[in-house]
Amino acid sequence: MGAGLVGSLLSIYLKRRGYEVQVYERRPDLRSTGAAGGRSINLAISDRGWKALAGAGLEEQIRKLAIPMHGRMMHSVEGGLTFQPYGQPGQFINSVSRGQLNIDLMNAAESAGVPFHFEQRVLRMDVEAGKATLENLTNQDRYELEADLIIGADGAYSMVRNSLMKTDQFNYSQLYESHCYKELSIPPAPDGGFLIDKNALHIWPRKSFMLIALPNLDGSFTVTLFAPTKGPESFETITTPESLQVYFQKYFPDVLPLMPDLEADFFGNPTGSLMTVKCFPWTVGNGMLIGDAAHAVVPFYGQGMNCGFEDCTVLDELLNTLDDNWSKVLPAYQESRKPNADGIADLARLNFIEMRDLVADPDFLFKRKIAGKVAATHPDRFIPVYSMVSFSHLPYADALKEYTRQDEVLSDVITWPHIGEKWDNEYLPRITELLQNQ
Numbered sequence: 001m002g003a004g005l006v007g008s009l010l011s012i013y014l015k016r017r018g019y020e021v022q023v024y025e026r027r028p029d030l031r032s033t034g035a036a037g038g039r040s041i042n043l044a045i046s047d048r049g050w051k052a053l054a055g056a057g058l059e060e061q062i063r064k065l066a067i068p069m070h071g072r073m074m075h076s077v078e079g080g081l082t083f084q085p086y087g088q089p090g091q092f093i094n095s096v097s098r099g100q101l102n103i104d105l106m107n108a109a110e111s112a113g114v115p116f117h118f119e120q121r122v123l124r125m126d127v128e129a130g131k132a133t134l135e136n137l138t139n140q141d142r143y144e145l146e147a148d149l150i151i152g153a154d155g156a157y158s159m160v161r162n163s164l165m166k167t168d169q170f171n172y173s174q175l176y177e178s179h180c181y182k183e184l185s186i187p188p189a190p191d192g193g194f195l196i197d198k199n200a201l202h203i204w205p206r207k208s209f210m211l212i213a214l215p216n217l218d219g220s221f222t223v224t225l226f227a228p229t230k231g232p233e234s235f236e237t238i239t240t241p242e243s244l245q246v247y248f249q250k251y252f253p254d255v256l257p258l259m260p261d262l263e264a265d266f267f268g269n270p271t272g273s274l275m276t277v278k279c280f281p282w283t284v285g286n287g288m289l290i291g292d293a294a295h296a297v298v299p300f301y302g303q304g305m306n307c308g309f310e311d312c313t314v315l316d317e318l319l320n321t322l323d324d325n326w327s328k329v330l331p332a333y334q335e336s337r338k339p340n341a342d343g344i345a346d347l348a349r350l351n352f353i354e355m356r357d358l359v360a361d362p363d364f365l366f367k368r369k370i371a372g373k374v375a376a377t378h379p380d381r382f383i384p385v386y387s388m389v390s391f392s393h394l395p396y397a398d399a400l401k402e403y404t405r406q407d408e409v410l411s412d413v414i415t416w417p418h419i420g421e422k423w424d425n426e427y428l429p430r431i432t433e434l435l436q437n438q
Ligand SMILES: Cc1cc2nc3c(=O)[nH]c(=O)nc-3n(C[C@H](O)[C@H](O)[C@H](O)COP(=O)(O)OP(=O)(O)OC[C@H]3O[C@@H](n4cnc5c(N)ncnc54)[C@H](O)[C@@H]3O)c2cc1C
Pocket: 001, 002, 003, 004, 005, 006, 007, 024, 025, 026, 027, 042, 043, 044, 045, 120, 121, 122, 123, 153, 154, 155, 156, 157, 158, 159, 181, 224, 272, 290, 291, 292, 293, 299, 301, 302, 303, 304, 305, 306, 307, 308
């Protein structure tokens, strides 16, 4: 259920193993509505995502859609720029068009023989009977489907999960942030080039709120404003074109002249909510959850899709090692993924504070510099948390443990006497020893 990013990818994996797979999607077909050709919305893909795409034979094709982002480019209110690399030379994350990625995944699935049924909305499922009730949105007919396994890849507001929730011992939590987001844009330069550095993820950190921008292949940038829903500097303070201009002039003056469509974007585009969903179990009877349906996370680590794609990798690996014995695969899948989904959910919330607030904090920047030096000189002994998450396949749960430990070590290190002069010579061996990954 769901032909989003994860459902489409999973259908390829399952079809390749010889299963009969059908995909039901509430929306019309992206390829015929041209929805993907309208507003450019992108997302960041990193190593976990690439691994899953490679496993489906799609890495090379999707790499052609990707724009490397080597680090964060911070914009101060005065217009000053500071660049912080994400990792070692050669390590970068990538901006990819969400619509085009989804289209490529659906095309690949259809070529592999997976039928897609659009404008079919799942209403509920009977987990024990393995039946789902759907509505055909073109004529409002309701019908039942029976399957050996019904997989909810129907996103953060999953209807399949709703049915699992009605069973005994199902745990569920949902947490809304006090912040919302709005997608805006910077168009291409008149010659089709990029108006700001193309190979960076741009951030305008302003403590309780921030603006970010990711590049698109056509020279434009998708810009996202994350701000409180209510209170000072919040969405509720921007009600007129004048108040919008004042807000941007005050906090984002360098980018304002680059956003001629600001007013139309701001008042025309929806304001999105940000939510973390945790639940367990992910498999009940003949129902199973994957992707955002199992674990919606806030977007501040750029890992929601990457995590959902990793679910597909892990499920496929378990099917290999357990000889497609689903009665063993399903428990192993949820046991393996649940702690990691919780780990990235927590890391993503922590990264919001880092992105909007700490990236402009001198202590934070100094800690980053020290960690970067140790990682560069001893890559065999120390991997910073950002790199563990974005450039490795180490469990997210381990990255979360390392987050706390590394921060404690570095918070102590920066209080050592004369640290400013001694950190990269006399103290370096001791710091390396303390930071070494556990
Ligand atoms: C602002 C923002 C920025 C993000 N940036 C990143 C990023 O940079 N990197 C990253 O990795 N992740 C990012 N994410 C997270 C990422 O978008 C999600 O993790 C990812 O889309 C999850 O894929 P999915 O297939 O599980 O769910 P979805 O993409 O939500 O797909 C679910 C599909 O199910 C369909 N559906 C829903 N209900 C029903 C129903 N009842 N019946 C039938 N079909 C149904 C929907 O129409 C949809 O097509 C971001 C999220 C947001 C909100």
